Structure formats: C-alpha cells, structure tokens
Amino acid sequence: MFALMIGPAAAARSFTRRPEQAIALASGIALVTVWADIAASYRTSWPLGFFAGVIAAGFFLLGQGWGTVRGRGPARALSPVPLSRTAAWRLTGPSPIPERAVACQQSPPPVRDKGVSS
Numbered sequence: 787m788f789a790l791m792i793g794p795a796a797a798a799r800s801f802t803r804r805p806e807q808a809i810a811l812a813s814g815i816a817l818v819t820v821w822a823d824i825a826a827s828y829r830t831s832w833p834l835g836f837f838a839g840v841i842a843a844g845f846f847l848l849g850q851g852w853g854t855v856r857g858r859g860p861a862r863a864l865s866p867v868p869l870s871r872t873a874a875w876r877l878t879g880p881s882p883i884p885e886r887a888v889a890c891q892q893s894p895p896p897v898r899d900k901g902v903s904s
Contacts, residue, residue, distance in 0.1 A: 789839040789843070790816060793819065793842025793846055794819060795812045797842070797849040798812035800850055801852055819841045822837070823841060
C-alpha cells in the first residue's frame with residue numbers, strides 16, 4: 787500500500803516540474819501500476835504487494851534516469867530563492883531591535899505592592 791501512495795508521486799516529480807502535471811502524471815502512473823499489478827498477480831499467483839513495489843520502483847528509477855538524461859540530475863532539489871540586498875543585510879547586519887528594547891526585555895521591572903504600607 788505504501789508503494790502505491792509514494793511511488794507514483796515520486797516518479798511524477800522526476801518527470802515534470804509543474805504541480806498540476808505531476809498530479810495528473812502520478813494518477814496515470816498509479817492506474818497503470820494497479821492494473822499491471824492485478825494482471826501480473828493473476829498470471830503468476832504471486833502477491834499483489836510484491837508487484838506494486840517492483841513496478842512503482844521501476845517507474846521511480848525510470849523517472850530518475852529521465853531527469854539525468856534531461857540534465858537535471860538524479861535527485862532534483864528546489865533551488866533556493868536569491869535574497870535581496872535588504873534581506874541579506876538583515877541576516878548579516880545589526881539587530882533590527884534597538885538595544886534599549888532588548889535590555890528591557892531581559893529583566894522586567896520589580897512589581898511593588900501599592901496597597902497596605904507597614
């Protein structure tokens with residue numbers, strides 16, 4: 787069951803970058819996998835789960851090979867978004883919180899009871 791949930795989506799991710807196309811492709815791969823599993827299991831009397839894992843792994847390896855041939859590498863990661871100058875300065879520059887505000891946050895002032903005096 788796990789191979790039928792993860793395998794088609796992982797394979798489709800290797801074939802396309804667009805989410806809409808990946809969803810449609812994953813659905814198609816899942817349908818092909820299920821029907822091929824049923825046919826192979828019927829002919830060989832082997833368990834359905836074995837063929838589900840093998841066929842899903844085959845589609846995944848096919849997708850990884852496709853990505854390598856297309857020049858995207860076997861495991862495609864999302865590229866980081868470049869930072870603007872302002873965002874990069876904020877990460878490396880001084881703290882945007884003034885020192886006075888930081889000092890006030892570190893130790894709250896003592897609370898004095900204004901009620902009864904001794």
